[in-house]
Amino acid sequence: MILAGCSAVMLRVDSNQSLAAIEAALVHAAQRRGINVLSIAHLNRLFQLAVTALSKDAISFTVCRPDLSAALLEADIRFANFIPSRVTAIQEDGGVILESLTAAEICRLIGRPELEAAALPLENMLRELLEEAARTGRPARADAPASAYEPGATEGMVSPRATIPQRIDCFGSKVEDIAGTGQHDSPGG
Numbered sequence: 312m313i314l315a316g317c318s319a320v321m322l323r324v325d326s327n328q329s330l331a332a333i334e335a336a337l338v339h340a341a342q343r344r345g346i347n348v349l350s351i352a353h354l355n356r357l358f359q360l361a362v363t364a365l366s367k368d369a370i371s372f373t374v375c376r377p378d379l380s381a382a383l384l385e386a387d388i389r390f391a392n393f394i395p396s397r398v399t400a401i402q403e404d405g406g407v408i409l410e411s412l413t414a415a416e417i418c419r420l421i422g423r424p425e426l427e428a429a430a431l432p433l434e435n436m437l438r439e440l441l442e443e444a445a446r447t448g449r450p451a452r453a454d455a456p457a458s459a460y461e462p463g464a465t466e467g468m469v470s471p472r473a474t475i476p477q478r479i480d481c482f483g484s485k486v487e488d489i490a491g492t493g494q495h496d497s498p499g500g
Contacts, residue, residue, distance in 0.1 A: 320416045322438050326445035327406040334370055334400065337409075337444035341374055346440060349373040349395055368402040374440070379433045386429055389421040396437060400444075409441040 326333060334351070341348045350373040355365050375395035383390040393412065401408045414430030 319413050322411045322413055322434065322441060324409045324438075324441040324445045325406060326409065328445065330368055330370060330400060330402045330407055333407045333409065333444055336447045337372060337398065337400065337440065340440055340443040340447065341372075343443075344376070344436070344440060346374050346376045346436070347395075349375055370400045372398040372400070374398055374437075376433075376436055379436060383426070383430055383433060386426055387421060387423050389423075390417070390430075392421070393417045394433075396433065398437065398441065407445075409445055411437045411441065 328336070338348055338351075350371075352371040352373075354369045354371060358365055373395045374397075380390075380394045383394060396411060398409060398411045401410065414434035415424075415427050418424050418427045418430055
C-alpha cells in the first residue's frame with residue numbers, strides 16, 4: 312500500500328508482526344532477491360544514552376541492489392543522496408510499519424521528474440521487499456526478548472583498526488606470496 316496524501320511520497324506496508332520478526336524477514340527477503348543489506352541501525356539502541364528515550368522503537372535498514380543503482384547513478388550522480396536506499400521499520404501499536412521513499416519523490420527532490428521511469432525498477436524492488444518482509448515475518452513468542460534476532464556484524468560495525476596491510480614492503484610483496492617458500496625471510500647471521 313502507498314501512503315496517501317497530497318502526493319505519493321512514501322511506500323508503506325503495514326504488518327501485524329513484531330519488530331524482531333520483521334527484521335529477520337527483511338534480511339532474509341533481501342538475501343533471496345540479491346539485495347545487499349549494508350547496515351542495520353536499531354534506533355532505540357543508538358539513543359539509549361540520550362536524556363529522553365524514544366517513545367517508539369524503529370530499525371533503519373540500508374539496502375542496495377547494484378544493478379538497479381548503477382543505472383540511476385549513471386543518469387544523475389545526485390541519486391547518490393538516496394542510494395543505497397533506506398527502509399525503516401517502525402513499531403506501532405500491534406504491529407510494524409515498513410516505509411521507504413518512492414521513485415517519484417526521489418526524482419522530484421533532485422529536480423529530475425523525467426527520470427521517474429528509470430527509477431521505477433528501484434521502487435518496484437523496494438515495494439516487493441517490503442511486502443515480502445511484512446508477509447513472511449512470524450510473530451515473536453510472548454516470552455522471547457524483543458531483540459531475539461541478531462543479524463551479526465555488518466560492514467559499518469567492523470573496525471579496520473590494527474589490520475594487517477595487504478603489502479608488506481615497497482615492492483608490493485604480500486605475506487602469502489613469501490610464506491611457506493622454504494627461504495628465510497630475513498638474511499643475516
